[in-house]
Each structure stands twice: as structure tokens, then as C-alpha cells.
Amino acid sequence: MQTEPGPWPTEFPPTEILAPSAPHDLSIRFTGSGSEYFRIWIVNLLLTLVTLSLYLPFAKARRLAYFQGNTLVGGHALGFHGDPWKMFRGYLLVLALGITYSVASRLSTTAALVAVGALAAVWPALWRASLQFRTANTSWRGLRFRFKGSLNDAYNAMLPAFLPAVLMVVLGLNEASRATAGAVPDVAGATAERMGLWVGLITLGALAAAPWLVARIKRYQHGHYAYASEQTQLTASTGAFYGLSFKLMGVSILTMLGAVVIAMGLAIAVRGLAVLQSVFSGGGMGAGAGAAVAMAIFVGVAAFYLAMFAVPGPYLTSRFQNLLWGGTRSPRMRFRSDLRLWPLAKVTIVNLLLTIITLGLYRPFAAVATARVRLHAVSLQVDGNLDNWVSTENARMDDAAGDLAGDFFGIDLGL
Amino acid sequence: MSDTPAELHSSLFDGRQARPVPVRLTLIDGALLIQGDGVALQFPERQVRWPERQRHGARIAYLPDGSTLQHADGPQWDAWARANGHREGHVVDWMQSWRKALAASVLLVAASVATWMWGVPLASHAALAFIPQRVDASVGEQAIQSFEQSMLLPSKLSPAEQAAIRERFEQAVQRAYPNGSAPHWQLYFRTSKNGAIGPNAFALPGGHMVLTDEMVALLKDRPDTLVGVLAHELGHVQHRHGMQMVVQTSLLSGMSALVLGDVSGLVAIVPVVLAQSAYSRDAEHQADEEAARALKAAGVPPAVMVELFERIAAERERQHKDGSLGNLPIALADHPADADRIAFFRNYR
Numbered sequence: 001m002q003t004e005p006g007p008w009p010t011e012f013p014p015t016e017i018l019a020p021s022a023p024h025d026l027s028i029r030f031t032g033s034g035s036e037y038f039r040i041w042i043v044n045l046l047l048t049l050v051t052l053s054l055y056l057p058f059a060k061a062r063r064l065a066y067f068q069g070n071t072l073v074g075g076h077a078l079g080f081h082g083d084p085w086k087m088f089r090g091y092l093l094v095l096a097l098g099i100t101y102s103v104a105s106r107l108s109t110t111a112a113l114v115a116v117g118a119l120a121a122v123w124p125a126l127w128r129a130s131l132q133f134r135t136a137n138t139s140w141r142g143l144r145f146r147f148k149g150s151l152n153d154a155y156n157a158m159l160p161a162f163l164p165a166v167l168m169v170v171l172g173l174n175e176a177s178r179a180t181a182g183a184v185p186d187v188a189g190a191t192a193e194r195m196g197l198w199v200g201l202i203t204l205g206a207l208a209a210a211p212w213l214v215a216r217i218k219r220y221q222h223g224h225y226a227y228a229s230e231q232t233q234l235t236a237s238t239g240a241f242y243g244l245s246f247k248l249m250g251v252s253i254l255t256m257l258g259a260v261v262i263a264m265g266l267a268i269a270v271r272g273l274a275v276l277q278s279v280f281s282g283g284g285m286g287a288g289a290g291a292a293v294a295m296a297i298f299v300g301v302a303a304f305y306l307a308m309f310a311v312p313g314p315y316l317t318s319r320f321q322n323l324l325w326g327g328t329r330s331p332r333m334r335f336r337s338d339l340r341l342w343p344l345a346k347v348t349i350v351n352l353l354l355t356i357i358t359l360g361l362y363r364p365f366a367a368v369a370t371a372r373v374r375l376h377a378v379s380l381q382v383d384g385n386l387d388n389w390v391s392t393e394n395a396r397m398d399d400a401a402g403d404l405a406g407d408f409f410g411i412d413l414g415l
Numbered sequence: 416m417s418d419t420p421a422e423l424h425s426s427l428f429d430g431r432q433a434r435p436v437p438v439r440l441t442l443i444d445g446a447l448l449i450q451g452d453g454v455a456l457q458f459p460e461r462q463v464r465w466p467e468r469q470r471h472g473a474r475i476a477y478l479p480d481g482s483t484l485q486h487a488d489g490p491q492w493d494a495w496a497r498a499n500g501h502r503e504g505h506v507v508d509w510m511q512s513w514r515k516a517l518a519a520s521v522l523l524v525a526a527s528v529a530t531w532m533w534g535v536p537l538a539s540h541a542a543l544a545f546i547p548q549r550v551d552a553s554v555g556e557q558a559i560q561s562f563e564q565s566m567l568l569p570s571k572l573s574p575a576e577q578a579a580i581r582e583r584f585e586q587a588v589q590r591a592y593p594n595g596s597a598p599h600w601q602l603y604f605r606t607s608k609n610g611a612i613g614p615n616a617f618a619l620p621g622g623h624m625v626l627t628d629e630m631v632a633l634l635k636d637r638p639d640t641l642v643g644v645l646a647h648e649l650g651h652v653q654h655r656h657g658m659q660m661v662v663q664t665s666l667l668s669g670m671s672a673l674v675l676g677d678v679s680g681l682v683a684i685v686p687v688v689l690a691q692s693a694y695s696r697d698a699e700h701q702a703d704e705e706a707a708r709a710l711k712a713a714g715v716p717p718a719v720m721v722e723l724f725e726r727i728a729a730e731r732e733r734q735h736k737d738g739s740l741g742n743l744p745i746a747l748a749d750h751p752a753d754a755d756r757i758a759f760f761r762n763y764r
Contacts, residue, residue, distance in 0.1 A: 031471045031472055032471055032472065033470065033471050035469050036469060036471060038516070039510045039511065039512075039513065039516035039519075040510050041521050042516055042520050042523060043506060043509050043510045043516060043519050045523060046519045046522055046523045046526060047506070049526050049527065049530065050526055052538075053670075062467070065466075065467070066469070066472065069466070069469075069473055069475060070471055070472040070473075070474040072473070075471060075487070077475060077484070077485065077487075079475045079483055079485075081477060103546075103665070107539070109557070112458050135620035139430075139483065140433075141433035141434075141435070142428020142429060142430050142431075142432075142433060142435075142482065142483050142485070143428075143430065143431075144430070179455065228433060271607070274650075301668075361520075364503075372558075377672055386433050386434075387432075387433060387434040387435075388432070388433075388434070389432070389433040390431060390432050391430065391431050391432070391433075
């Protein structure tokens with residue numbers, strides 16, 4: 001087949017020489033650079049600001065094209081097919097909805113409740129549309145991904161998550177009608193107590209069910225990605241999600257204890273120094289000592305927050321990614337994810353500190369560093385010769401409103 | 416340019432099979448020619464979505480028929496495209512030059528400052544024009560109810576005292592706003608639970624104005640100054656400052672989330688809080704102007720307001736000595752520096 005002589009791009013792996021069904025590993029590399037993304041980001045940001053945010057979809061298309069074009073899976077970059085003009089139309093729609101919601105929720109409680117209700121009602125559909133848009137506009141080796149989850153299943157997956165909120169609203173309405181029916185002042189205390197009990201019970205129930213809810217949602221999401229004739233499924237069990245929650249709780253408690261000890265140690269040390277200083281300078285425990293105590297408290301609190309940010313956060317991120325992507329597979333494809341806590345924690349701390357010091361200018365570097373450490377931990381094992389894989393349908397997905405809605409309301413692909 | 420070949424060896428993916436097909440690309444007179452084993456395609460250059468020039472990453476060109484050209488060596492692709500007359504967008508050129516990107520950073524700072532100083536106030540003014548007054552009324556109604564429940568008690572002033580204050584203020588309003596041009600207002604005499612808000616007066620959207628007994632007591636022998644205080648609050652009502660705050664907060668938090676969003680929700684609040692106190696200084700100044708105008712119209716020298724600041728300062732001093740800190744009047748806490756305001760009332764002509 002290769003009749004062409006001369007300099008040939010050798011970056012593509014010679015897949016032909018492999019045995020037809022031998023499983024082989026494809027590494028995932030991220031080649032983006034912080035300094036280059038900084039320039040893209042700053043120009044995008046300026047254009048977004050001077051156009052009163054109307055440039056946002058164009059900026060987003062460029063950002064996705066950059067990140068995906070720099071994500072090499074087995075040597076082949078991911079393509080981003082989104083049409084910025086279509087995304088722009090979607091953005092206008094979402095902007096109108098968002099402004100209406102924001103204004104309504106500030107003006108009247110009833111309007112806010114109605115808006116939240118309406119949003120909740122369409123939320124699973126928006127979520128699914130956003131997943132469809134992102135997958136259908138991403139390609140690898142020229143073939144587009146697809147998301148095959150049905151609308152019904154999207155509602156099924158998400159509905160239990162709404163239950164606590166619905167219970168709270170019902171409880172509130174119930175109490176309100178009781179109060180108007182016969183308001184006896186003496187009962188006010190008892191009412192508050194009963195309300196507190198119910199709210200506590202509902203919250204506790206929601207917390208206990210949270211891992212199950214997350215597992216349900218992720219099973220829908222990771223169970224319907226499709227590529228060529230493959231469709232993924234999530235093999236991680238619900239028990240694994242519970243296991244992760246318990247471990248996270250343990251790690252959080254340990255970190256908290258450790259942080260408190262360190263913070264107290266720091267505070268005592270600073271205070272001790274101040275006392276020594278006041279003794280040697282001959283004065284009493286005056287304003288200097290007071291300032292030192294305030295300083296010690298500040299240092300202690302800062303250390304505490306930093307520790308909480310640096311350990312449990314990256315712990316959850318890394319273990320969650322490993323659980324999700326390590327459990328995502330199709331008949332001929334298996335992902336593996338081995339994201340370690342320490343590399344991610346290091347990146348997270350450096351990102352936070354430098355972003356604060358540079359008043360936000362470090363953010364593009366942070367985004368690139370995070371993407372690199374997270375993507376390099378993932379690899380893909382494939383059976384057979386990818387060259388012969390064929391797309392089963394021609395996927396085109398142009399519903400950009402769904403994507404921007406997802407972005408607007410904080411949903412993304414999770415990797 | 417001469418050492419860049421007119422022909423580029425690259426790969427074509429047809430969008431149906433995951434197999435790269437080796438092809439040769441040429442760009443002639445605005446047309447892209449793609450030739451390879453069993454492949455002969457031609458597209459107008461305009462219909463191809465070209466990859467943007469970068470230092471890193473692969474180049475993927477999107478062809479109108481759904482297929483893609485993929486080139487792993489990005490700089491090689493860029494050199495070929497440029498040598499063969501492909502024109503890139505201004506934005507790309509901008510993003511690839513450090514000098515221009517740094518200029519963009521400076522512009523960004525300038526644009527942020529301009530947005531802060533003029534953009535947000537202008538935009539919120541424009542937005543206010545589209546919000547009907549009855550929205551103010553309903554917002555104010557809810558706000559006053561929540562204040563009543565959480566921190567206000569009925570006034571201990573006698574009805575006669577209340578009527579006297581009300582009448583004096585009404586007369587001043589009639590002179591300052593002739594032909595009934597005054598905004599709708601409603602005055603509530605209240606005292607705060609546990610003296611939580613001390614000597615104070617505040618206005619809510621829709622014209623609800625609350626005056627505390629402590630403020631009346633503070634200015635017992637200075638009825639004209641009290642009229643000035645109420646005229647100040649009426650100024651807030653007239654300029655719809657309460658609603659303006661609502662709109663500005665929404666705008667700013669949206670913009671701040673855009674810029675600092677993924678860093679931390681907490682960090683994103685900082686600019687909003689900073690800007691709010693800056694804007695509230697402007698609003699206070701505007702309300703002061705209305706107060707001075709109203710006093711002058713009523714034939715009272717606006718300098719009577721100086722007494723208010725002195726007494727508030729004395730009150731603050733007294734509380735500081737008592738150690739009852741934290742009892743500072745809320746509405747006065749973020750008022751502009753007293754000295755500026757005193758100078759303003761003293762010099763008002």
C-alpha cells in the first residue's frame with residue numbers, strides 16, 4: 001500500500017505489523033504548553049471582555065481545539081469538530097435563560113422556585129444533550145465518538161438525586177399550610193424542633209445515598225460512550241463508590257487532625273516567640289503580644305485550609321478518576337488509570353499558590369499542568385488492528401445549546 | 416520560503432474508517448488538492464476549516480465532506496500552509512506573538528478597570544430602565560418584611576412626635592420635588608432589637624424608608640438635620656440604588672466567575688465585594704447631593720448635616736470606650752470618609 005518514497009511522517013505508529021488480534025497498549029500524552037496556552041487564554045479573555053462575553057463560544061471552541069489537538073492517544077490527536085457559530089447561537093439561548101433565571105431568583109421567591117423547578121425538570125435532558133455534543137464533536141483517527149444514552153435513561157439516572165430537594169419543598173409547604181391553618185404561638189418551638197428533625201433525617205439520608213446516586217449517574221454516562229462499533233460500560237460496582245467515600249472520610253479526618261496539630265504547633269511557636277521578645281524588651285504583654293497572637297491564629301488557619309485543600313481534594317480527584325476510567329471498557333477497548341495522590345497534590349498546591357500570587361494570571365499554566373498530570377496517568381488497551389475499525393453510523397451533532405448549557409451549569413466530561 | 420516544498424506529505428482520514436491514508440497536499444490558487452492512492456480530492460480553501468498555527472500539537476484540517484487531514488508535525492504544516500499563500504486570522508497572529516500577547520494583557524487590565532469604573536454602572540443603569548417600578552415595589556415589600564421579622568420593633572415615639580417629623584419632611588419634599596415629582600416613599604418609625612443597628616436610617620427598593628428611634632434621639636434638637644437624613648434616603652429611592660446594587664452584583668459575580676471561576680468560588684467573591692463598596696460610595700455621594708439640594712430648597716443651609724457626622728463620630732468614640740464594639744451603624748460603616756462628606760455639605764452652594 002505504501003508506494004510513496006521519501007520523507008514520511010513517522011509519528012504514526014506502524015499498526016500494520018501487529019498481529020490482528022493482539023492486545024496492545026496505547027499511551028496517552030498531552031503536549032500542550034503553559035506559555036502557549038497563556039497567550040491563547042489572555043487574547044480570548046480580552047476579546048470576551050470587550051464583547052461583553054459574546055466571544056465566549058469562539059474562545060471555548062479554540063480552547064477545546066487546543067486541548068484536544070494536544071491530547072495524543074496512541075500518537076493520534078483528538079479532533080474537535082464544534083462549529084463556533086453554532087455554539088454562538090446556543091450561547092445566546094443559554095445567556096437569555098441564565099439572565100432570566102438570575103433576575104427572577106433575586107426578585108421573588110415564587111419566581112425563583114418556579115425557575116428552579118423548570119430547570120430541574122429539563123436538567124437531565126440538558127445534561128444528555130451536553131454529553132452528546134461533546135462526544136459527537138470529538139474524533140480520533142477521523143472517527144467521531146458518540147453518546148448513545150437515551151433520554152429516558154438520563155431521567156432514570158438522575159431522578160433519585162432530586163428526591164431530597166423535593167422532600168424538603170414538600171416539608172416546607174406542609175409546615176406553611178399548618179402555620180396558616182391555626183397559628184398557635186406556643187407550638188412554634190415544637191414546630192421548629194420537628195422541622196429540624198425532618199431536615200436532619202433528609203440530609204442524613206441524602207448523604208448516605210450520595211455514593212449510590214453518583215454511581216448511578218456515572219454508570220449512565222460511562223455506559224454509553226461509543227466509538228466505531230464499540231460501546232463502553234462502567235464495570236465499577238456501587239460498593240466501590242461507597243468504599244471510596246469511606247476512604248475519603250478517613251483521609252479528611254486524618255488530614256484535619258494533622259492540620260489542627262500543625263496549626264496549634266505553629267500558633268504556640270509564634271506566641272512563644274512573642275512572649276520571649278516582650279520579656280527581653282522589658283515591656284509587659286502589650287500590643288505586640290496581641291498582634292503576635294492574631295498572627296499566630298492567621299498562620300494556623302491558613303495552614304489548616306492549605307492542608308485541607310492539598311490532601312482530601314486531590315485524593316478524591318485521583319481515586320475517582322482511577323475508579324471511573326479504570327472501570328470503563330468496551331469489548332475491544334480497556335482504559336487504565338493510575339493517577340497517584342502525590343503528583344496531583346503537588347500540582348494542585350503549586351497551582352493554587354501561584355494563581356493567588358499572580359492574581360489569576362497563572363491559571364492557563366495551571367490548566368495545562370493539571371491536564372498533563374491527569375492525562376498521562378491514563379492508558380488505553382486495544383485488541384486488534386485499529387486501521388480496520390469502521391464507524392457504524394455517521395454521527396453529526398449540532399445541538400450546541402446542550403453543550404453550552406452543560407458548561408454554563410458546570411457539567412463537563414470529567415476527564 | 417523557497418526551501419519549503421509546495422507539496423506536503425500528510426494523512427487523510429475519511430471519517431468512516433480509522434485508517435490513515437497517505438496523501439500529498441498542494442495549495443494552488445485558493446484550492447486544496449489532495450492526491451494519494453485512489454484519492455483525488457479538491458476543495459476551495461475557504462470551505463476547509465484550517466487548524467490555527469501553534470507551536471505544539473497536531474494539525475487537523477476539517478474538510479467539507481466530513482473527512483480530516485491530520486498532520487503530526489505541526490510546525491511543518493504551518494510552514495507549508497504559509498509558504499503556499501494560506502492567510503491566517505488576525506487573532507492567531509496575535510496569540511502567537513509574545514509581544515502582542517503581553518499587549519493584550521495590558522489591554523485586559525485597562526479593559527477590566529474601564530468595565531469596573533464605567534461599564535458595570537452604565538450597564539446596570541441601562542438594565543434598570545428595563546425593570547419596571549413594580550418590581551422594585553415587590554422586592555422592597557419582601558425586604559421590609561424580612562427586616563421587620565428579624566431586627567425591627569415598633570417605635571417608642573409618641574404619635575405626635577412621629578407626625579411632627581413626618582410633616583417637616585413632607586414639606587421639604589414638596590419644595591425639593593415640585594409638582595409631585597418625588598418618588599413614592601413610605602416612612603417607618605422603628606427601633607431595632609437589642610439596639611443592633613443603633614442610630615440609623617435606610618431605604619429599600621420601592622421607597623420603604625426606615626428611621627430608628629436612636630437616630631431621632633441623636634438629632635432630637637436638630638430637626639433640620641433629621642430632614643436632611645431622610646432626604647438622603649429619599650435620594651437612594653429616587654436613584655433606585657437598591658435595585659442598582661442587585662443588578663450590579665449579578666453582573667459582577669457573573670463576570671468574576673468567568674475570569675476566576677475555576678480557581679475558587681471564594682476567590683471569585685473578592686472583586687465583587689471590593690467593587691460593591693466602591694459603588695456604594697458613589698451611591699452615597701449621589702444621595703448626599705439630593706439631601707443638600709432638598710435642604711437648600713427648604714431654606715436650610717446644608718451645613719446642618721455636619722452635626723450628624725460629629726455626633727455619629729462621638730457615638731462611635733463612646734462605644735469604643737465602652738468596649739461595645741461591633742455596634743457601629745451598618746449603613747454608616749461603608750459610607751465615604753466622613754471628612755469628605757462634611758466638606759461637601761459645608762461647601763454646598
